[in-house]
Amino acid sequence: MKITVMTLALLTAATPVVAEDALLTETLDFTSGIFQLQTGVPGMIAAVVRDGETAVVGVGELKKGSGIAPNGDTTLNIGSITKSFTGLTLATLAAEGTVALTDPAGPLVDSIGKLPERDGHEIRLIDLATQASGLPRELTPVDNVEKYSDASFAANFKDADLLFTPGTGLLYSNVGFDVLAMALSGAAGKPYDDLLKEKVLDPLGLTATSYSLPTGDNVMTGYDWNGNEIDGGGEIPNRYGASQIFTTANDMLRYLEWNLDRFGSEGMEVRAISHAAWVIRDGLDPVYGLDESGHMDAMGLGWVIMMPEGDRPLIIQKAGGSDGVFSYLAFAPNRGVGVFMAINQFNFAAGLDMAQVANDLITNLAPR
Numbered sequence: 001m002k003i004t005v006m007t008l009a010l011l012t013a014a015t016p017v018v019a020e021d022a023l024l025t026e027t028l029d030f031t032s033g034i035f036q037l038q039t040g041v042p043g044m045i046a047a048v049v050r051d052g053e054t055a056v057v058g059v060g061e062l063k064k065g066s067g068i069a070p071n072g073d074t075t076l077n078i079g080s081i082t083k084s085f086t087g088l089t090l091a092t093l094a095a096e097g098t099v100a101l102t103d104p105a106g107p108l109v110d111s112i113g114k115l116p117e118r119d120g121h122e123i124r125l126i127d128l129a130t131q132a133s134g135l136p137r138e139l140t141p142v143d144n145v146e147k148y149s150d151a152s153f154a155a156n157f158k159d160a161d162l163l164f165t166p167g168t169g170l171l172y173s174n175v176g177f178d179v180l181a182m183a184l185s186g187a188a189g190k191p192y193d194d195l196l197k198e199k200v201l202d203p204l205g206l207t208a209t210s211y212s213l214p215t216g217d218n219v220m221t222g223y224d225w226n227g228n229e230i231d232g233g234g235e236i237p238n239r240y241g242a243s244q245i246f247t248t249a250n251d252m253l254r255y256l257e258w259n260l261d262r263f264g265s266e267g268m269e270v271r272a273i274s275h276a277a278w279v280i281r282d283g284l285d286p287v288y289g290l291d292e293s294g295h296m297d298a299m300g301l302g303w304v305i306m307m308p309e310g311d312r313p314l315i316i317q318k319a320g321g322s323d324g325v326f327s328y329l330a331f332a333p334n335r336g337v338g339v340f341m342a343i344n345q346f347n348f349a350a351g352l353d354m355a356q357v358a359n360d361l362i363t364n365l366a367p368r
Contacts, residue, residue: 024048024055027365032341035357036060039350041343042223045070047249049256050365051336056249062344063221064229072250075214076342077222077232078327079320082245083177084274085200087129087302089184089192091273092199099187101126101278108186109179113154118162127166128180130279130299131290134162134169135176148238153179164286170279170299172289174242177302181241192240203267204258209247211235222324223345230346232323243322249340256331256338259316274301275316275333293319293328293355312363313337319355326351328358335366 032046036059043060058070070076093099104122106115115123118134127133141147142155156175163171185192193211201209213235222230235244259271277298281287290296290304294317298305306315317330324346331338339358343350 021053021055024050024053024365025057027361028055028057029059031357031361032057032059035350035354036343039343039347039353041345041347041350043070043220044341044343045072045074045076045220045249046342047072047253047256047340048361048365049253049260049331049336049338051367052257054253054257056253058249062219064223064227066217068217070220070249070344071218072253073208073248074218074220075208075216075246075248076220076325076327076344077244077246077320077323078252078329078342079243079322079325080174081318081320081327081329082243083241083302084318084329085196085245085302086177086181086184086241087300088200088270088274089196090125090129090180091270091301093184093187094273095269099125099184101129101273103187105179105183108183110186111150112179112182113157115179116157116160116162118165121166123162123166123179125180125183126278126301128176128183129301131170131172131176132167132279132284132299133173133176133179134164134166134171135173135179136163137171137173137175137289139175148178148236150238153238167279169284169286170281170288170290170296171286174239177241178239179241182238191237193237196240205254206247206251208251209245209255211240211244212246214246220325220342220344222322224324225346225348227345230324243320249342252329252340253338256329256340259331260333260336260338262333275303275305276300277305292352293317293330294359306359311368312359313366315359315362317355317359319351321346321351326354328355330355330358330362332362332366335362337362337365 056072062070297307313332320327327342
């Protein structure tokens, strides 16, 4: 009988867990090792936190032929997990009173022209942060205009129709989160990368997290579906909202610990705003592009929220994919458990399975 990665993950995680790093490491090491062997991805990094105890495990190679496994300090591009940071920046500015979630975004982004409207409804900040804006997933290329430049956004928005009335549907949109970062920059009166550092990265102690391209040898190299190395290119400031953050598993553990600090006085209001289920799936049309890592029941600010089902607890999560790296971050806020995983190949089946393994790992590590 073939034992699947899912089954092995469940068998491993089903062992009653106490707050010991050694047991978490054993659980994570077995689950990650089997996953990497069965999927054939070059390398994998996985991290878990449970009631303040942590473990980080790297298997395979961070670069083909290097013979070096990734570790907690390996730098990687987390792609669209960046959106959770953009949502957290919005939550912080809302908690401070700099913006309201229902503020129209248009007046804050005049450098890219007038934002589209539909049925007399403007796009609000909360629409952008919950994928409810009606903007498309990506920009359409414009002749003789650099992609992602202000002119590119302006040309895409000129005389454009939204795909649905803001707030009435959900469609995964990278464009929407790029616009959100621009709007927050406009509201705060400073470049968005400086704003993120001031409001999120520095307060959370995420010293290895930034938009800067990584240097050195301890960097995870990504590969395409055919196994070819991917060159991620350079920084694009107008893409800061949707993607482009580089970080490490150790910083992701710190991020998880902050998100799991339910009753910590520092940042309590910001967490509440960030994690709240602002948009419920019921009655929305369309709903597209939000179920790949598990059934989306509601949207937080940049977060996908999965309501409890069976033994699985409430999970808040976000997946990412960029530069040949698939990543996934998820946590159960009521159970004190969080997981971060990443693989360095655009193996789409493995990426979907990785999210499921992480969700099941949370389920089985969560105290009942």
